[in-house]
Amino acid sequence: MRNLSLSTLGPLAALVLLVVLGAFLNSNFLSSGNITNVLARSAFIGMIAVGMTFVITSGGLDLSVGSMAAFIAGMMILAMNAMIPSLGIGVPLVLAGMGVALLVGLLAGLGNGLLITKVGIEPFIVTLGTMGIFRSLVTWIADGGTLSLNFEARQFYRPVYYDGLFGIAWPIIVFAIIAVLGEVVMRHTRYGRYCEAIGSNDKVARYSAVKVERVQLMTYVILGLLVGLATILYVPRLGSASGSTGLLWELEAIAAVIIGGTALKGGFGRVWGTVIGVLILSLIDNILNLADLVSPYLNGAIQGVIIVLAVVLQRGKSSAEGR
Amino acid sequence: MTTGAVPALALQGVKKSFGPIEILHGIDFALMPGEVHALIGENGAGKSTIMKILGGYLGATSGEVLLNGAPAPWRSGAEAEAMGVVVIHQEFNLAPDLTVAQNIWLGREKGGFFLDHKAMRDDTQVLLDQLECRVSPDTRIRDLPVSDRQMVEIAKALSRNARVLIMDEPSAVLTHREVEVLFRQIDRLRAQGVALLYTSHRLEEITYLADRITVLRDGAVVRQAVRGELTEDGMATAMVGRDLNDIFPPRRQDFGPAVLELRDFAVPPLVEGINLTLRRGEVLGISGLVGSGRTELAEGLMGLRPHHGTVLRNGTPISIRSVADAAARGIAYLTEDRKERGLLLAKNLRQNLTLSTLDRFGGLLISRPQEEVALDKAISDFDIRAPSREMAVGNLSGGNQQKLLLAKTMLPEPQVVIIDEPTRGIDIGTKSQIYHFIDRLAREGLSVIVISSDMPEVLGLSDRVLVMRQGRVAGVLEGDEISETAVVRLVMGTSEKVNEDA
Structure with missing residues (x-):
């Protein structure tokens, strides 16, 4: 049956430890305001990280997601501003903007995926390239500055980030749905099983009648769509996009996936682990900001230690499995 | 056994346990200079473990390893190799992106601060010529077929001037002609006084080569024989413990x-x-x-x-x-390369069995109970013996892996x-x-x-x-x-x- 080893429980234990530590250090930590804040901020990276889990599990990698988010945000804002004269301010405008975001995300993911599966270039190289391309395009379109959504449209769109259902913010709800869906797909559907098979050994998968290229292509397309979805929820927060939107998101997403126990070389994916990974990363940030123990400037260092520690634990596990 | 001669390498009452399970029960075994000693037994009988202990890759739980009559001083395979005890592994230890010559001299490169490429290439050529292997020293291992890789592995062992050479199924991937060349090399080494340990599932090779035969079953020596004492049927019977008519x-x-x-x-x-x-x-x-x-x-x-x-x-x-x-x-195909093309070694039996037929298990979601039923049937139909259903198939014996692969291939009917x-x-x-x-x-x-x-x-x-x-x-x-x-x-x-x- 499922073995509850250190590497399985490690991320969960770390999360619990952080919560206890946070509550101990600052009485505000467990307030609903702070929890909502942490979760809502986690939601963007979280949705992207769920998609990233599938990409990495099937043996791929996507470095372009942060730049892609900036590019999608820029395209969405430009499109919405351009449609105001015809659609006016209202639900149709927001829906159209969302459609544009999802479409651009889908196309961007499709582009990455086709270059990787059809042209046969290494995922690292392809997405390193598109990472530069997306970010540079946004900077160029914004002429080095900021693309801002029309003020009234922004006012109308704001609730998508700040409001919610039953007091739970929309980004948190959407993130939760995506996480549950992702876990089910990874654990209980053919698609998830194929991702793991391809990441374990793509030759075995091919000899087993698995459509390897199609499954891999889909991981990038799904990730693109999820980046689009994250952007839809992110844009109403600031109402603008610039060359620095989504900076380093790709690394945070990859880090969350790895902390959660997914193997970087592929073959084993754990979506719930990724969710915990995302929460660990945002909690560290949050606790450092609330408590005076350690300078918040050391945030990156602490996150770095956690990432390395997670991989050390993973290696202990894989060498045990090797026997 | 010649009385008074000192074995080049010997085991005395060697036991080996992994965790609570003892898998070698007091093995006595002697490898004399100038003889070919065949070690035979079914998969899982303990051949590989004995070879790993002899080669310094595993320590014995109790008992002793003797080199020329004295306790063997090495603590690792590399140290044993430096003392002339060389193992040719079944799974190749070759770096795929290095050339033949680079692999053969890996870790013992010739030259001073700068490498002496010419000397290494020339010496490699001499070794390959001995083996009648028509491969250029500058070919990358990646570009060689399996049989040539085995020859390179043998050339590498020859280059170490081994006094004891342990060969784990070297002929498994070789063609007839290559096996003949290998046998000539073995004869030459034997004449030079090298002690050779040879394993193979091809019993006719054992009959041809072996001066002495040790038969293993379930971690114990069940029979020792000298040349001519055992027929192939006799070997098979001793290995299996029952008649194989x-x-x-x-x-x-x-x-x-x-x-x-x-x-x-x-x-x-x-x-x-x-x-x-x-x-x-x-x-x-x-x-x-x-x-x-x-x-x-x-x-x-x-x-x-x-x-x-x-x-x-x-x-x-x-x-x-x-x-x-x-x-x-x-139409279904069972590949010759079960480890690289047939099975996902890190995944369990169930996930391997159903990989090519997942469409049949459940609708939108995979039905785990149906998969378990299919695995039950496969285990009984094909007599798959696994200590646990949840174990990684890479840890199964070769025979059980092959049965699982056969079950997987037959699952789509x-x-x-x-x-x-x-x-x-x-x-x-x-x-x-x-x-x-x-x-x-x-x-x-x-x-x-x-x-x-x-x-x-x-x-x-x-x-x-x-x-x-x-x-x-x-x-x-x-x-x-x-x-x-x-x-x-x-x-x-x-x-x-x-x-x-x-």
Whole structure:
């Protein structure tokens, strides 16, 4: 049956430890305001990280997601501003903007995926390239500055980030749905099983009648769509996009996936682990900001230690499995 | 044993436990200089563990390893190697991106601050010439076929001036000709006083080579014999612990109509002009040298390689462009490379079994209970012995891996199945089981193509034998025509019995 080893429980234990530590250090930590804040901020990276889990599990990698988010945000804002004269301010405008975001995300993911599966270039190289391309395009379109959504449209769109259902913010709800869906797909559907098979050994998968290229292509397309979805929820927060939107998101997403126990070389994916990974990363940030123990400037260092520690634990596990 | 002579390498009362399980129960074993000592036993009998202990890769739980009569001083395989005890591993220890010469001198490069490339290349050439291996020292390992990699592995061992050479199934991937060269080298080393430990599942090799034989069963020595004392049947009986009268099932008699026909089938660049017919309930053996295009033919037919020509399934032309296409036509393929192409070594039995047939398990979500039922059936139908269902299949013995792969291949209930090297690296007991599985399938009305380099296997299992040479059909033998000499003649090209319609 499922073995509850250190590497399985490690991320969960770390999360619990952080919560206890946070509550101990600052009485505000467990307030609903702070929890909502942490979760809502986690939601963007979280949705992207769920998609990233599938990409990495099937043996791929996507470095372009942060730049892609900036590019999608820029395209969405430009499109919405351009449609105001015809659609006016209202639900149709927001829906159209969302459609544009999802479409651009889908196309961007499709582009990455086709270059990787059809042209046969290494995922690292392809997405390193598109990472530069997306970010540079946004900077160029914004002429080095900021693309801002029309003020009234922004006012109308704001609730998508700040409001919610039953007091739970929309980004948190959407993130939760995506996480549950992702876990089910990874654990209980053919698609998830194929991702793991391809990441374990793509030759075995091919000899087993698995459509390897199609499954891999889909991981990038799904990730693109999820980046689009994250952007839809992110844009109403600031109402603008610039060359620095989504900076380093790709690394945070990859880090969350790895902390959660997914193997970087592929073959084993754990979506719930990724969710915990995302929460660990945002909690560290949050606790450092609330408590005076350690300078918040050391945030990156602490996150770095956690990432390395997670991989050390993973290696202990894989060498045990090797026997 | 010559009285008074000191063994080059010996084990005294060696026990080995992994956790609570003792797998070697007090092994006594001596390897004399200038002799070939064969260690035989079924998979899981403890051969590999003994070889690892001898080579310094594993420590004994109790008992002693003696080098020239004194306790062996090494603490690792590398230290043992430096003292002249060299192991040729079954899984190659070659760096795929380095050249042949770079691999042979890896860790002991010639030259001072700068490498002496010329000296290393020249010495490599001398070693390869000794082995009659026509491979350039500058070829990358990645670009070599498996048999040449084995020769490089042997050349590497020769370059170390070994006093004790431990060979773990070196012939498993070699062709007839290469095995002959290997045997000449073994004779030469024996004459030079090297102590050689040799293992192989091919008992005729043991008869030919071994001066002494040690038979292992379940972690204990059950028989020791000198040359001439044991027949091949005697070895098999000692290994298995029971009589193996019928390793091969009796031949089948009734065949149905043609279920698969190839007309002028080609898999460029090697395989050309293949015509063959496979009947219902028939086992067609395909023989030929490694590199004669047998696997390429099968992979072409499965849509894994570009191919052209006509394929008729039950008389109707079909086109197969992927494994999924082939599966839809009721054709399945069991690869020769079970570790790299057949099974996901890090995944458990259930996930491996159902990978190619997941469509049948559940709807939107995979039905885990249905998968478990299928695994239950596979375990009982194919006698798969696994300590745990949840274990990674990489930890199963080779024989059980092969049975699982067979179960996986048969799960979609194909009508035509191509089995490439059904028993490579598998002990004689499991081999016989697999032959009987194949026979059972054929009697149930399946049509089976068996590709094999194992001559007794091809002869014992096939209703007809098709021999390939250099990508073409060299001939087809049927009924009483099937004999070792006839097959070897066709393999080697010394007779031209060309039969267009196989």
